[in-house]
Structure formats: C-alpha cells, structure tokens
Amino acid sequence: MAPAVLLLGPLVVLLVVFFSAPLVLMLITSFARESFGQVTWQPTLQQYARFFSDTFYLGVLGDTLVLGAIATVAALLMGYPLAWHLARTRSRLKPFLLVLVLSPLLVGIVIRCYGWMILLADRGLINATLIEHGWIRKPLPLMYNRFGVTVALLHVFLPFMVLSLTGVLKRLDPHLLEAAMTLGASPARAFLEVTLPLSLPGILAGSLLVFSLAISSFVVPILLGGFKVQVLPMIIYEQMLSVFDWPFGAANAFVLLALCVLLIAFYIRATERALQGIR
Amino acid sequence: MLRAAVVSVYVFLLLPLAVVVAAAFNAGNYFTFPPQGFSLKWFANFFARREFMQALWLSTHLAAWTSVLSVLVGLPASVALVRGRFRGRDALNAFVMSPLLLPQILTGVALLQFFTLLGWAQSYWALLLGHVVVTAPYVIRTASATLYHFDGALEEAAQSLGASPLRAFFEITLGVIKPGVVAGAIFAFAISFDNFTLSLFLTSARLTPLPIELFAYLKYSFDPTAAAVSAFAIGVVLVLVLGIARLMGLEEFAGF
Numbered sequence: 001m002a003p004a005v006l007l008l009g010p011l012v013v014l015l016v017v018f019f020s021a022p023l024v025l026m027l028i029t030s031f032a033r034e035s036f037g038q039v040t041w042q043p044t045l046q047q048y049a050r051f052f053s054d055t056f057y058l059g060v061l062g063d064t065l066v067l068g069a070i071a072t073v074a075a076l077l078m079g080y081p082l083a084w085h086l087a088r089t090r091s092r093l094k095p096f097l098l099v100l101v102l103s104p105l106l107v108g109i110v111i112r113c114y115g116w117m118i119l120l121a122d123r124g125l126i127n128a129t130l131i132e133h134g135w136i137r138k139p140l141p142l143m144y145n146r147f148g149v150t151v152a153l154l155h156v157f158l159p160f161m162v163l164s165l166t167g168v169l170k171r172l173d174p175h176l177l178e179a180a181m182t183l184g185a186s187p188a189r190a191f192l193e194v195t196l197p198l199s200l201p202g203i204l205a206g207s208l209l210v211f212s213l214a215i216s217s218f219v220v221p222i223l224l225g226g227f228k229v230q231v232l233p234m235i236i237y238e239q240m241l242s243v244f245d246w247p248f249g250a251a252n253a254f255v256l257l258a259l260c261v262l263l264i265a266f267y268i269r270a271t272e273r274a275l276q277g278i279r
Numbered sequence: 280m281l282r283a284a285v286v287s288v289y290v291f292l293l294l295p296l297a298v299v300v301a302a303a304f305n306a307g308n309y310f311t312f313p314p315q316g317f318s319l320k321w322f323a324n325f326f327a328r329r330e331f332m333q334a335l336w337l338s339t340h341l342a343a344w345t346s347v348l349s350v351l352v353g354l355p356a357s358v359a360l361v362r363g364r365f366r367g368r369d370a371l372n373a374f375v376m377s378p379l380l381l382p383q384i385l386t387g388v389a390l391l392q393f394f395t396l397l398g399w400a401q402s403y404w405a406l407l408l409g410h411v412v413v414t415a416p417y418v419i420r421t422a423s424a425t426l427y428h429f430d431g432a433l434e435e436a437a438q439s440l441g442a443s444p445l446r447a448f449f450e451i452t453l454g455v456i457k458p459g460v461v462a463g464a465i466f467a468f469a470i471s472f473d474n475f476t477l478s479l480f481l482t483s484a485r486l487t488p489l490p491i492e493l494f495a496y497l498k499y500s501f502d503p504t505a506a507a508v509s510a511f512a513i514g515v516v517l518v519l520v521l522g523i524a525r526l527m528g529l530e531e532f533a534g535f
Binding site: 004006007008010011012014015018019021022023025026029078079081082084085095097099100101102103104106107108109110111112114115116117118119121123124125128155158159212213216218219223233236237240241246249250253256257260264 | 281284285288289291292293294295296297298299302309310351352353355356358359360363365371374375377378380381382383384385386388389390391392393396408409411412415419469472473474475476479480490493494497501505506509512513516520524
C-alpha cells in the first residue's frame with residue numbers, strides 16, 4: 001500500500017491552503033483596525049468591543065439566538081413523530097419516504113425559499129385561497145416577518161433533526177416498551193419513562209445541529225424576512241460586501257464561529273454518548 | 280393521531296417543492312388553486328433568457344469539474360483513512376470532515392478575503408476550489424462507507440497472483456467500491472450545482488451560477504419564470520438522486 005502521506009497529501013494541502021489559512025487570516029483580521037477602507041495591521045480588541053457595547057448588534061445577536069431556539073423546538077416537535085415512524089415502519093414505501101424526508105436537503109435553498117414565497121405571500125396560495133372563499137378579508141401577514149422565516153427554517157432543517165432521531169430510535173429495543181406496558185404502564189407513561197429518556201442523546205444531538213445551522217442561516221432570513229428580520233449572518237454579509245469593513249465583519253464572523261464551534265463540540269460529545277448508550 | 284401527525288409532516292416537507300413545480304407548468308402569473316391551465320411558456324422564457332442559459336452552463340461546468348477534483352483528492356484520502364494505521368488518524372479524519380461542520384457563510388467570508396488578498400477574487404478558480412473544499416468530504420464519506428465493507432483479502436489474493444499493489448487496487452478494489460465512488464461523485468455534483476451560500480461570496484457579475492442568478496431574479500420579480508428554473512433544477516437533482524439510490528441505497532447514504 002502506498003504511504004498514507006502520498007494518499008492524504010493532496011487533500012490535506014488543499015484544505016490547509018483553502019480552508020484553514022483563510023480562517024486564520026480572518027481571525028487575524030478581526031483584531032485589526034480599519035480606517036477609510038484601509039486595514040491597518042495593529043492588534044486591537046476594538047472590533048469586539050464595538051460589537052459587545054452596541055445595543056443594536058447585541059439585539060441582533062439576541063434575535064438570532066431566539067430564532068434558532070424557536071426553530072429547534074419546532075423541529076423537535078415535528079421531527080419526533082416522523083423519526084418514530086421512519087424507524088419503526090415496515091412499509092414497502094420506506095425508500096420513497098426516506099427520499100421525501102431528505103428532499104429539502106437535495107433541493108437548493110433558494111428554490112425551497114421560493115416555494116414558501118409562493119405559499120405565504122400576500123397574493124400567495126394560502127392567502128388567495130382564504131380570500132376567495134371569503135374566510136378572511138385582508139391577507140394574513142405570513143411573510144416578511146419572523147413567522148415566515150421560522151417556517152422556512154423549520155422546513156430546511158427538519159431533515160437533520162429526523163436523521164439524528166431516527167438513528168437513535170432505530171436502535172432502541174422495542175421489547176423495553178412492551179415490557180413497561182406489560183408491567184402496567186400506560187402507553188403515555190411508557191413513552192415518557194422509557195422511550196423519551198433513551199432517545200435523549202438523539203434529541204440533544206439533533207437540537208444542537210439544528211440550532212447551529214439555524215443561527216448561521218442567511219438566505220432564509222433575506223428572502224422570507226425581507227430585511228425586516230435581522231440576523232447575525234446578514235450583518236456579516238453587509239459588513240463584508242457592502243460596507244467593506246473587513247475587520248468588523250471578521251469580528252462578527254468570529255462571534256458566530258465561536259458559538260458554532262461550542263455547539264459542535266457539544267454535538268460531537270452528545271453523539272458519542274448516544275453511540276455508547278446503545279452498545 | 281400519530282398517523283395524522285406523521286402524514287401532515289410529510290405534507291409540510293413536500294408542499295413547497297410541489298407548488299414550485301406546479302407553478303412552473305401553470306399558465307397564470309400567480310399560482311392559484313385550482314391551477315389556471317397548463318403552459319410551457321415559463322420554461323420557454325427560461326430557455327430564451329441569455330443570463331439564465333449562461334448561468335446554467337456555468338453551473339453544469341463548475342459542478343462537473345468540482346465532482347472530478349473531489350474524487351481525485353477524496354478517494355486516495357479515504358483509502359488512507361480507512362486502511363492506514365498511523366498516529367493522528369482520527370484527528371485527520373475530523374479535520375477533513377470539518378468543512379461540513381462549519382457554516383458555509385463563514386467559509387465563504389474567509390475565502391472571499393483570502394482570494395481578494397491573493398488577487399484571485401471573482402475568478403473561476405476561486406469558485407472551483409471553494410466548491411471542492413465543501414464537496415470533497417462527501418466523497419470521502421461515501422467512498423469510506425464502501426471501503427469498510429471491502430474484503431482486503433481479495434486485494435492480497437491479486438497480489439499473491441503477481442499483480443503489483445497499484446494494479447491490484449485499480450483492477451480489484453476500485454471495481455468493487457465503484458458504486459460508492461460514483462455515488463460520491465454524483466453527490467458532489469449535486470451539492471455544487473445547488474450551492475448558494477459559498478458561491479455568493481465568490482461570484483461576480485460575469486460569473487454567476489444558476490442559484491445566484493435565480494436569487495438575483497427573485498429579489499426583483501416574482502413571475503413563474505423562477506419556478507421554471509427551479510423545476511428544472513429539481514428535475515436535475517431528482518435524476519441524480521435516483522442514480523445514487525440505485526448505486527448504493529439511500530439508507531447507507533443517509534448514514535443510518
């Protein structure tokens with residue numbers, strides 16, 4: 001067998017140059033100063049101080065986290081029954097159902113948002129149908145607000161939650177649940193005391209994954225929030241591509257990065273524990 | 280009750296994609312229910328617009344090269360990661376998968392700054408290399424999954440019959456793991472073809488892949504030409520997914 005260095009070399013070089021180096025450069029930039037479009041390489045904490053002392057940016061950070069939390073809880077509530085079904089079903093349709101669950105992942109994010117725009121717009125399918133039947137007079141505010149953003153985020157990230165949960169639920173021994181019920185537990189109590197605790201690692205892993213994806217989403221808030229819902233990734237985009245304040249944009253990016261790395265570290269530990277719990 | 284909940288979640292997942300496809304074939308300017316009649320005029324408009332055709336060509340081209348490069352760097356790496364016994368293998372494995380874990384907006388921002396300093400910003404190369412960084416991990420994942428199941432004794436048998444290690448790999452191993460490699464290549468193509476976030480930071484007015492063109496179009500107009508573009512892209516991905524499903528089965532592919 002050829003030495004591992006030769007086999008791994010091209011990929012590792014590619015990633016070090018075009019993935020690690022750019023991130024390190026961004027980290028350095030976030031400690032630099034900017035004046036009149038010129039970046040001065042002089043170590044300073046000015047950018048971070050600006051972020052954490054301005055109520056506007058702190059407010060955006062707060063809104064981002066709230067949006068992430070809402071999307072996560074909603075994904076959990078909708079994903080759990082689906083994962084349960086997918087893990088247990090013996091249906092011949094199962095491959096088809098799996099494609100259905102994965103479908104949001106396989107279709108570009110702009111297209112998914114556009115689908116929701118067709119449904120939720122003022123003259124969209126839902127409002128038009130309701131008005132035509134005379135059930136409402138004015139269109140419901142379904143889009144260009146936090147509701148529309150949450151619905152689309154939920155759609156985009158539900159598959160991740162379902163896949164995390166299905167992995168755990170599939171390995172859960174159905175006899176445990178039967179045993180609890182044979183011993184007199186009601187189905188609800190058996191679920192709460194047996195299934196739910198045993199699927200906790202999957203819940204944790206799925207939630208962390210969805211949360212970290214939701215707080216870094218950017219296309220959904222722009223298209224369905226119509227710039228009325230401000231989130232941290234939008235600030236990063238504006239600072240980098242419109243204001244051209246790279247040090248401040250980089251500092252914003254690192255606030256987001258720090259949050260994500262923290263969540264990913266928890267995620268990895270949670271999935272490891274999930275796997276250990278099964279063995 | 281569980282059944283009703285499950286069915287409604289499936290409907291929720293499918294609905295936005297279904298309305299996009301329906302709107303693409305609908306004659307009216309706004310999609311209503313019931314539809315206002317069948318029409319292909321939005322597709323005609325899509326194919327007649329130069330900017331969409333250029334974007335489609337660029338996306339196809341870019342996705343094909345991304346797929347080829349991802350396999351070229353990803354396949355050897357996954358061989359080393361599955362078979363190699365060396366220190367730091369787990370750490371390396373985590374490192375090569377890390378582009379999947381990092382939000383793409385961060386990768387995009389970092390690459391934009393990096394390429395600008397290099398003077399490569401808004402070039403085809405920048406776009407291509409950025410895409411390979413995020414697609415190579417998928418090739419590693421699918422290739423590794425099939426490599427784990429491969430019986431190393433087959434390769435040893437070939438070598439004891441006189442084949443060189445390289446020949447044994449190309450004639451025996453590659454033949455057996457081919458489905459996983461091809462599935463990875465298809466997936467890399469699909470990811471690149473659909474990629475929006477990374478492309479946004481690496482494109483210019485002259486260099487716009489299809490998702491970026493669609494996004495720009497949607498910011499100013501709402502007409503169903505966008506639906507035709509989307510339905511077309513959904514069709515492309517559907518064909519690719521069916522290909523993956525035939526090659527390796529979706530359960531293994533989804534990782535459970």
